[in-house]
Amino acid sequence: MRSDSVSSRYFNLVSNSGVLFWIFQISGWMGLSLVTYLSLSLPYDQFESSYLAANALQSILGVFLSLPLRYVCRWAWSYPLLPRLTLVMFSAIFLSAIWSALRLLTFMMMTGERDLWPDFGGWLFPSIFIFITWTALYHGIKYYQLLGAEHQSLMESESLQRQEALRMTQVESAAKEAQLKLLRYQLNPHFLFNTLNSITALVATERSEGAQDMLIKLSDFLRFSLDTDPIQQISLASEIEALRLYLGIEQVRFSDRLKVQFAIDADASTCLVPSLLTQPVVENAIKYSIAQSDLGGMIRVAARISKDRLLITVDDSGDEKQDVNADRILEKAGIGLGNTRDRLRALYHEQHSLSAQPSALGGICVTLSLPINR
């Protein structure tokens, strides 16, 4: 497509160059008449009309006699340098000889001067220069045009490439944005309806303060999860605040069964993280430990900076079955974390890690290692 437009541009150049050629051709030969007038008629006081007419006629003859040279140049354009140069030079000399002869003849006829033929060499010599100059100008102009066209097409293809690259970047970022929107935290309907049931229970048993507290926590958490742009990063401190709201609600639901601990270092809390990134990890920990255990247990969320990485850990105390097979525990932890994994990959490529180990609390410890953004 691009090469097509470039070659059609060359064709345009050749056909449009007709107008340009004639402008140069006519003004060039008129210029020669002027130079002849200034350099010969003025110093030699040849102001008779016949001399001026002969001067004009030689330019008109030049216009027509140089025309074949145009076609020779065009025809030889694609030949190798040496044959091309030879051919063009030969044609220029040949045509200049004809022009000189015609010029001499008409001059003698118009001015009545006689026996100028012995001076033919003197007439021919500048003619050769004029025709060679003509050829040189022709080539020069032609090359200049080609260079310009080439330059322009190069610029155009470059800007085309730049536009294409820009478009690709836009498409990629749109796709990534869509992916991130898809991967963002989605409210678990079980959580929502069970919470509403708990609030109903608080109202039914006339504990209006507890109900109010729960409603406010739920509203704040819903607002946070609905308002926050999934693309935008928030401070870890705000992320932990949202987590506190969520865990506060879960603590009312599970009452004595859920204990929560936070250990967030001050320098870690100013780091930027994708919103609600830790939420599914904590939800998963509750699902596979607290919810599976009659006695309940503990969730511990910690964050610190270590060797230019932000480390966030979520520990749980596990279910009371105390599955000794660590691999199976980790496999279980992996369920529900797929979304988090995809989201991290989209945001950080290979700059992150998500891993699970047996926890000192008895269950699983999930560790997120992220690059530090502030």
Added chain:
Amino acid sequence: MDKIKILIADDEPLALELLASMLKAIPGTELVGQCRNGREVLRWLSKGKADLLFLDIQMPVIDGISVVKEIQADVLPLVIFATAYDEFALQAFDLHAVDYVLKPFSLSRLETALEKARNRLLLKKQGADKANLISAFQEMDRSRQYDQKLRIESSDVTASAVTSGRLPIKDGQQTYLVNFDDIGWIDAAGDYMCVHAAGQTYILRSTMKELEQRLPAIFARVHRSTIVNLSKTQSVDALPKGEFLLHLDDEVSIKVSRNYRSAVQRFLV
């Protein structure tokens, strides 16, 4: 009629409180127990008696669905399921006359459910409810298998598997071969038999009579809908009214009705 004796089970204390307070407001009901997980339900029902079980589906360790599968059909009361969110293809319950409520529910919704339960209790034959429930579960499993386009017919297992001391049980696309020695007990739920073996419950389409003929003599009928592998019995408690309670290896207790006690006595003496 007498008050309906109701047992409620939910892992969230507030949900239990709410249900208890709502039941207090409905005349003709009596709350006889509260359980916080499936294991407590099984334990409670092996000793106590309830007409109606209000069962949350999502519970730790043993969930609501497993409670029904693992319980002896003869001691299972009528069940009303409760859940916060429909992810179990709950319409299957409708097809099999099992009631369920979505949390949170209103007092009037609860009254409707209890009214239906009352009517069914008047007609109820013992063990009939498990039949409905198991049919509903099978329906749910089937709809899930359709969803995953996983439904592949399994080839029939030849009779030789049976003669070599194993029971073939077809479950969806798989067929399990369960050793007779591993089977603790079996109970009937309508067209289905629940085979409890090594901590698992397998569901088999068969009648009580057919299955009894295929099992070795160590399996004895102990209730209208229950067969026990007597070699798994650890101890026996005598209950009032001529009933017995068999304690099997894996913490399971099976009730023996008066009508079938002779079979047990013959083996135990």
